[in-house]
Amino acid sequence: MESPLRYTLFEDLDELRTRLRSLTSGRRAIWVTESNCADHCLDRIGIASAGIVLPPGEEAKTAEQLIRLWSGLTDLGATRGDLMIAIGGGALLDVAGLSAATYKRGMGLVYVPTTLLADVDASIGGKTAIDFEGVKNGVGTFYTPEEVLIAPAFLSTLPELELLSGWGEILKYSMLTGFSVDEDLWGTAEVAPSLIRRCIDYKIEVVASDPLDKGGRRQFLNLGHTLGHALEALHLSKGEPVPHGIAVAAGLVMEGYLSLRRDRLPQEDLMRLARVVRDHFSPVSVLCTEYEQIHTLARQDKKLRSTEEGVPVVMLDRIGKPAPAELFTPKELDEAIDFYRDFMQI
Template sequence: MASLRVPVNLGPRSYSIAISSGDADGLAAFARQAVPKSNRALVVVDAAIPQHADLVERNLQAAGWQTRRVTIPSGEASKSTAELSRLWDVLADWPADRKTLVVAVGGGVIGDLAGFAAATYARGLPLLMVPTTLLSMVDSSVGGKTGINHPSGKNLIGAFHQPAAVWIDTAFLDTLPEREFLSGLAEVIKYGVILDADFFAYLEAHADAIRRRDADAIRRIVARSCELKAVVVEQDEREETGLRAILNYGHTFAHVFETIGGYGAWLHGEAVAAGMVCASRLAEKQGLISAELTERQRRLLARFDLPIAPKSEWPIDPMIAGMYRDKKTELGRLRFILPTKLGHVELRDDVPETAAREILQTAS
């Protein structure tokens, strides 16, 4: 089937997201259109999916690219200075030039790491995102955020670097483990809460079809998620107006859950799921919404076996301290993305620490 195109309109940094199913041969032509002057490609791939890298490399080589491959160990721990330095070393030893294409084949870890290498080597290389997980298809591959983790927090070191293009083949999801697939649905649900009440209702009505990975349902939720993210990124590419911060609904809680639990204990989407419920309960406490909106989120998340609360054994003080390191925090004040109705959220800086602490104390 022909690919669906979702444009991301950013002036000279504009690019296209192609969404297809089982159209591996179309990747090379799409990449050539996006970076017509490139003839070398560094393929960065998650160690768990060599078959996807084989497919990508074969198609690029057939279209005239010289390729090299770097395999990255699976897991959040690979978003590190050590793995970043390894990518820099490969690029320098080749040697790469400013037309060398970096191709990120994998989930959010690979996209963030390879993207940051592309952003920083030679002051910027073209980047092709080839997401292979649902989470990366609907979120991290679009928008230009790249980076690595620091022991003090997730994604503390990074840069904005828009890709030259994003190639999404939903057939890659056929090999995705169930836990990772379900984790990605948390970010899909997020779009419904923050931007599109009708989309949220679609997810409620089609949860069974989505869970069994019905091809039409998956293409629809991926395309709509990309469209919604593109709208936000186009209006606030570098988080300067505050609009893009709405994409972080639930993430102030989620990032500390990931840090306190140890990177990899929870998948990102699992942490986001519990974080959204905490944020919604915080909105209830502030009088912004009724309990019914929180309950709809809880029910939908539970249908996908996603967590709806942090683990009871996690200590609260370190989690509160972690929130003060959140990138949204300003002038020592915690800021949260909170819903005011289904399909609309706001950035609030009037939430006292005591309220956030109470949510954590009662959530588990």
């Protein structure tokens, strides 16, 4: 098995430029990005234009754009020895990673994440994917980049809502590990490098223990995601996308309620979590009135195995102590959605 990852956190973009220069000396680089990052990020690292530019955000994570990538690589005469440098948020990294994994059975790959969510989560762990037939990450593979080069300086141009989305994954890590965050920092661009490292280091540790997500500790990373993905996919199906981390924040509350229902999570821990989400993650009202569709989408979430008996949800015994997934019935999922709606008053 490949090592889970090498990552470097750069204090400034000069250091990142220097690292990129050294990585690309003696090796052909193929720069891949999406249109917003082409506007906001490329010139900051001294790149005039990218070889392949995809549409922004989740629009890049489609079969059509994956084919565009393969065609672009073919047109550029890319070889296995070339290095794809993928610059963007989690969506761009997911599809670029899948193209690099499959083009000529695998070419060189480096990730340069440009969003908070990609810094703390999506750039780490080697999962690549596109969305397919309405299912988030319906098709994908595991492929570890040679390096991940993280420069939080890119966050200065990130829209507020996307920053908040990154905080949604930080909230997940805070639930998994028990670290706390100052009340006035949620949603801001002031993300201490030490906080980014805490999230990444935890992810690297659990990925190393279960690299292919076979039901070991890696499943903990799915906390909040069974229902979070269902809510995100529901929004996508309506043509009203919601940022990934915002859907995850809602999913964390609903799934926290399910942990309480199994006599695991103490009431005060659930309230602490729900208050953070209500006070900091509610500028976007997450669609959660279509119960049947949420059940169907939650069942399709492919990370854990759904069965006739129910939908698997990662448990929390208390904040900082996750436990393996348990199965829940549609009725129990409905109760969790109702708890969220009552608490958020939506």
